[in-house]
Amino acid sequence: MLNSELRIKSGLTYGAYSRFEQHKARGPFLITTYTRTATTEKAMDMTLEVIQTLHEKGVTREARRAQDDSRGPATRSAETGAWRRESRRQ
16 A cells, blocks of 8 residues: 555555564564655655555555565465464454
């Protein structure tokens, strides 16, 4: 969703990515973007809006499907059953 909003729809960045660091306990959530200095503040504001929307509404089925499709079969086959169950609950 970040890349779609910040790059595709608004053109504010060359790319936007997010991920959770995987640890035994909860880890940090990281966001990376590549934007011009002049648009940094607007890109940060839009990023926070996307996160707020995700917090309030959750991830759509379409977004989950797109994520699953983008990872390919090799990645999915390496995932554990516990991870799959946990990701479905979120």
